[in-house]
Amino acid sequence: MADKIRIKNLCKTFVEKSGETKVLDNISLDVKENEFLVLLGPGQCGKTVLLNILAGLDTPTSGTINYIKGNENGKEDIKEMKMGEIGMVFQKYALFPWKTVIENVEMSQKLKGIDKEQRRKSARNYIKLVGLENFEDSYPKQLSGGMKQRVGIARAYASESDILLMDEPFGALDAQTRYQMGEEILKMWRKDKRTVIFVTNNIEEAIYLGDRIILLSGCPATVKAEYIPKLERPRDYMALEFLQLRKEIADNTDLAL
Amino acid sequence: MQTRKYDITNIILSVCGLATFFLIWHLSISLGLISERTMAKPGEVVSTFIAKLSEVQPDGDTIQNHFLTSFQLSLYGFIAAIVIGTPLGLLMGWYKAIEYFANPIFEIVRPIPPIAWIPIIILLLGIGMPAKAFIIFVSAFVPCVINSYVGVKLTNPVLINVAKTFGASNWHIFKTICIPSAIPMVFAGFRISLGAAWSTLVAAELLASTSGLGYMIQMGRTLIRPDIIIVGMLTIGFTGALMAFVLNRFESKIAPWRAKK
């Protein structure tokens, strides 16, 4: 598979009155086209910062990010990403409370000035993808946590970007819903493949979802190891290989299980 | 580094803003855009203020005395309102019988703006000190009661249940759970009360009085002395802001767990 994003020597230091805090230290990694990449790391490390930088919400102190838009005759077409060209799913949903489900989902297309009929049609498609057909006109407040995050995912998909960033999207959900959403997101992704960067601090979730797992260290975050689970999907949490990989990762990190 | 630079730019902008404001104020009068009869220059306001510290003319008293008259009155009315209103509101929030008995009366009285009480009270009590103290009391009383009442009503029921599992008595729960958790609302009520008391007092003094800051600005209007009016307005505004500030400091002393960083 071709590379989609190439991150080189990325560093980020926050300067505050109390002093400097280094959160990202020399991070280099490639993201392949249409792969489901999981960034696994402990709570307070710079995972969110990394995603924010990838989304353009924050700027790195040093280092480069290249987005490869196309590959013609072996020559890569490297371009700056503009805002609105990358989809993002937030841990705390970040849905617009004054907009209904469908209005939330169509937001990015509305901002691009696409006419109402067309964007509604496309929004309905994505709402169907996440299985919320009957809730188009509900307000976020009327939905459960899991349903809210489905809207968040549909909204990210509807930006029609080929890169989706997911910042601990299931972190605020209860355990049961979390497992269910894991299954669902893989189903969606198989139906409509995009390059996904999925951040989590949950080892099981990482193994269940990832084509590839990048293990990050604590603060400041550095790339510690890479794992490629050789397991058939849907993966079985109880399978021997699953448990072995889980142990291997757990032994290599300070993450609590 | 970046933030520091921003701060300096903002401070410079603030200074420029104020300077522009005073400059426009001054120039619009000295260039004759606004008549000197209706507006005083900033410099005149300052000199009038200094003069009024010792000069009793033309409105009958020095500014300190006007200030003291108003300040004392509003403080008396306000404190009386707090002392009576807050316990009443708290009890209304906790004891259903008191709630159902007192609430209808407050629902009837609440919508009447405090200044609408002025004429009837003046008619009944005259224009002296007791009338004004009572007007201020009325204006400060209602917000005190309502906010204390709502504050108790909004107590997190989980906290009450926790106390119940400890076997706390009804009175004990009220005292140790409901009252502390109502404090933010109670203080919000004090702030509203204070604002209402202060501006109602000014209204009362505008309408019927022989001293006080409201009387002073009313005299400034009658005598066409804009400098005196503006000195009075600024004193009223500054005193209001100062009282609100003191109240906030007091709140963070009493409820340190709410202190903002």
Place this chain on the structure above:
Amino acid sequence: MKTNILKNKFYLGLSALSVLLLLLAWTYVSISGGGLIPTPFETFKRFIELLYKPVANGTIFIHLLVSLKRVIIAFLIASFAGIFLGVMLGWNKRFNAFFGPIFEILRPIPPIAWIPLVILWFGIGETPKVVIVFIGSFVPIVLNTFSGIKMIDSLLISAGKVLGANERQLLWDVAMPASLPAILAGMKTALGSGWMCVLAAEMVVAKQGVGFLIVRGMESGDSSLIIVCMIVIGLVSALITFSLTKFERKMCPWQTR
């Protein structure tokens, strides 16, 4: 169940009793006061009389309309100007740095304290009343709009940016609707304050309006006129609060309570 119903009846009885006692106390005071205050019944009679018999060239209804007209004109102007200033102060740091301190100096001056100066400026016609009401409703609208914009969840701003909103869209499609509840709350406070200001202005100098009427009652020792005015004023205040609360619900249907 049965004791509950009994209890409820007891409490409702208490409410009825308190209103009854209020009326009784009022009657007692008026009878023992030797006609200084009218009895509730006399007040009611006077109210009916005021509906068709003009006082100072107008029935009470005309005076009420005059006052309301002043409030509404000033309130509408204050809403536009106040929302504009509040949004600018909250949205643009430089604008805030420049104009914020000026606003902070003028803000603590109670609107009522402006009355003498405004009368000096504009005489005794309609303008000074409208200006006073404007001052009284402008400040709460600016303050609420400002804090509404300042308190927007930064996550929503991030979400808007990621979805591709430019600065203008961020303001109109994210910040404005997000602070709408705060703006409406400010307008509610403003209308109440405006209603109080019109009374104060009319009490100081006017030839028409409810505030004028109540002072007329004071000057001529006509206590029943004063009390009728107080009741009408209270009813209008309650109506203002009620209708604006309705309006809030209609404008912000996503805010289920």
